[in-house]
Amino acid sequence: MKTSANTSERLIESTRELLWERGYVGTSPKAIQQRAGAGQGSMYHHFDGKPALALAAISRTAEEMRAAIDAQFAAPGTAVERISAYLRRERDVLKGCPLGRLTQDPDVMADATLRRPVEETFAWLRTRLTDVLAEGAARGELSGALDPAATASAIVAVLQGGYVLARAANSTTPFTEAVNGALGLLTAQAATQD
Amino acid sequence: MKTSANTSERLIESTRELLWERGYVGTSPKAIQQRAGAGQGSMYHHFDGKPALALAAISRTAEEMRAAIDAQFAAPGTAVERISAYLRRERDVLKGCPLGRLTQDPDVMADATLRRPVEETFAWLRTRLTDVLAEGAARGELSGALDPAATASAIVAVLQGGYVLARAANSTTPFTEAVNGALGLLTAQAATQD
DNA sequence: GTCTATAAGCAGATAGAC
DNA sequence: GTCTATCTGCTTATAGAC
Numbered sequence: 058m059k060t061s062a063n064t065s066e067r068l069i070e071s072t073r074e075l076l077w078e079r080g081y082v083g084t085s086p087k088a089i090q091q092r093a094g095a096g097q098g099s100m101y102h103h104f105d106g107k108p109a110l111a112l113a114a115i116s117r118t119a120e121e122m123r124a125a126i127d128a129q130f131a132a133p134g135t136a137v138e139r140i141s142a143y144l145r146r147e148r149d150v151l152k153g154c155p156l157g158r159l160t161q162d163p164d165v166m167a168d169a170t171l172r173r174p175v176e177e178t179f180a181w182l183r184t185r186l187t188d189v190l191a192e193g194a195a196r197g198e199l200s201g202a203l204d205p206a207a208t209a210s211a212i213v214a215v216l217q218g219g220y221v222l223a224r225a226a227n228s229t230t231p232f233t234e235a236v237n238g239a240l241g242l243l244t245a246q247a248a249t250q251d
Numbered sequence: 252m253k254t255s256a257n258t259s260e261r262l263i264e265s266t267r268e269l270l271w272e273r274g275y276v277g278t279s280p281k282a283i284q285q286r287a288g289a290g291q292g293s294m295y296h297h298f299d300g301k302p303a304l305a306l307a308a309i310s311r312t313a314e315e316m317r318a319a320i321d322a323q324f325a326a327p328g329t330a331v332e333r334i335s336a337y338l339r340r341e342r343d344v345l346k347g348c349p350l351g352r353l354t355q356d357p358d359v360m361a362d363a364t365l366r367r368p369v370e371e372t373f374a375w376l377r378t379r380l381t382d383v384l385a386e387g388a389a390r391g392e393l394s395g396a397l398d399p400a401a402t403a404s405a406i407v408a409v410l411q412g413g414y415v416l417a418r419a420a421n422s423t424t425p426f427t428e429a430v431n432g433a434l435g436l437l438t439a440q441a442a443t444q445d
Numbered sequence: 446g447t448c449t450a451t452a453a454g455c456a457g458a459t460a461g462a463c
Numbered sequence: 464g465t466c467t468a469t470c471t472g473c474t475t476a477t478a479g480a481c
Contacts, residue, residue, distance in 0.1 A: 064446080079357045083276040085474060097476085099447050106476070153355065160418040161347065161355040163273045172421075179419040203435055210425050211432030214412030221411040222404060224354040225373040227366075231404050238405030239436075241397055246439035258464080279456060291458085293465050300458070 065103045067093040072114035077155040081111055081162045081171070112171055118155050119174040123181060130185060136193025137243055140186070140212060144236045150229040153220040183209050200246050208243075215239040259297045261287040266308035271349040275305055275356045275365070306365055312349050313368040317375060324379060330387025331437055334380070334406060338430045344423040347414040377403050394440055402437075409433040 062070075071092035075084040086107050090100050104110040129143045156175055165171045186209035193199040215235050222231035256264075265286035269278040280301050284294050298304040323337045350369055359365045380403035387393040409429050416425035 080274075080276065080355065082274065083357055086476080087474075096447060096449090098449080101476075102446055107474095157415050157419070158355045160415045161274065161352050163277055166418060166421075175419050176421065179416060179425075183416070183425065200439055202439060204432065207428045207432035207435055209432070210413075210416060210428035211409055211430075211436065214410075214416055214425075214429035214433075215405055215408045216412060217415040218408030218410060218412030219404075221351050221354045221415075222373060222377070222408055224360060225351070225369050227360075227370065231373075231377065231408075234401045234404035235408035236405075238398065238401035238403070239408075241401055242405065242433075242436040242440055245394055245396060246436055280458080281455075290464095290466055292460095292467080295458070296464055301456090 064093070064095050064099055068095055068100055068103060068110060069113050069117060072110050073118055073155070076111065076114055076118075076159065077152060080158060081165045086110075108168065108171065111165075112174075115156075115159065115165075115171060115174050119178045122156060123178060126182060126185065130189055135198050136189050136196070137198060137240075137247065139189055140243070141240055144212070144216065144240065150220065150223045150232045151227070153224060154217060157217045157220065179213070183213055186212060198247065199243075203246065212239060258287070258289050258293055262289055262294055262297060262304060263307050263311060266304050267312055267349070270305065270308055270312075270353065271346060274352060275359045280304075302362060302365065305359075306368075309350075309353065309359075309365060309368050313372045316350060317372060320376060320379065324383055329392050330383050330390070331392060331434075331441065333383055334437070335434055338406070338410065338434065344414065344417045344426045345421070347418060348411060351411045351414065373407070377407055380406060392441065393437075397440065406433060 068089060071089050072084070075088055075092065079088075084107075086097075086100060089107075089110065090097060093100075100110070104113070126143070129146065130139055132139060132142065134142070156178055159165045159171075159175050165175070183206070187205045190199065190203070190205035190208050194201050194203065194205060215238075219232035219235040222235060223229050225231075262283060265283050266278070269282055269286065273282075278301075280291075280294060283301075283304065284291060287294075294304070298307070320337070323340065324333055326333060326336065328336070350372055353359045353365075353369050359369070377400070381399045384393065384397070384399035384402050388395050388397065388399060409432075413426035413429040416429060417423050419425075
């Protein structure tokens with residue numbers, strides 16, 4: 058058995074990086090090959106073409122993101138504590154969300170196969186966060202007046218929008234501010250609970 | 252004087268549409284010419300090249316957005332009412348924000364000239380919203396415990412992130428939910444005020 | 446599995462005629 | 464102002480040798 062990363066593996070990882078940095082439309086097979094140190098023929102031997110390679114890359118990114126979030130939410134603590142930890146965990150803010158950015162890519166959104174992992178992951182995340190919030194409401198940590206699903210969507214949107222603001226400003230400040238603002242609102246309404 | 256739209260005008264408008272639909276990297280001079288009904292030579296007569304045309308398009312979009320938001324915030328009403336009206340105004344949700352999407356474009360962000368209108372518009376928007384929130388706090392409509400700047404960033408982020416979620420889901424639902432969630436939090440904390 | 450050759454078409458212009 | 468010709472290099476492969 059081989060211990061070093063094989064060519065197929067390097068191609069997938071290179072594609073993941075380039076999709077994150079430049080998007081699908083901005084990434085050429087040639088750029089992938091160069092980053093992976095693989096030749097033209099080698100790439101087309103392992104994958105049918107750019108869409109197939111992108112699907113492998115996007116699927117892996119989606120899986121990793123899901124696993125990371127699952128671990129985060131499974132940690133002990135109140136709903137607000139776990140959400141706070143999730144929002145404040147270390148991130149490469151200026152690079153943005155590797156999945157969220159694909160949402161702006163016309164060729165990804167136009168291809169049902171490429172689109173599916175993106176769609177499913179965000180749907181799953183919103184559901185997962187809704188559960189955490191509903192749990193918090195059931196325990197009396199949060200106001201029952203809040204709609205858990207709406208609040209969950211707002212929180213995920215703050216994250217995704219925070220990336221947008223950070224990139225626009227070329228600074229992590231607006232991202233941090235947005236997260237603080239969201240948590241400020243969440244704890245301010247919790248103060249209503251007494 | 253001419254009354255019909257001239258070629259230069261049509262080129263700018265076509266570029267604006269394409270930047271919105273496909274981004275800078277995904278838009279070719281040829282596509283712009285075809286949409287504008289202009290020839291190659293015609294385009295290069297009026298503009299130095301793709302970056303110059305994009306700058307004209309992006310600048311105009313930024314100006315329009317700023318004027319629209321200014322009008323929105325100048326309307327009468329409490330801080331929460333004006334913010335609610337802003338968040339809930341009619342939008343082409345699935346198309347996303349024409350300026351926010353450029354944030355994901357590597358070639359726009361790498362070019363200081365193209366980047367500036369995007370950066371300035373979002374900086375201005377956050378400041379403007381911060382003023383509205385500070386005003387609300389001064390009037391006693393909102394809790395003084397909230398940081399106006401952080402809350403403003405969170406609200407703008409909800410909007411930008413709402414677009415991302417809507418595109419991921421291919422549905423306006425998550426956008427509406429996120430807006431409702433944000434307004435829910437804002438009014439819930441206002442309930443603390445008594 | 447990897448390499449080189451080949452190819453139709455697009456990207457992003459420049460040059461000069463009209 | 465607009466048009467056609469021309470150009471270099473990239474895109475996204477396919478074919479076949481090694």
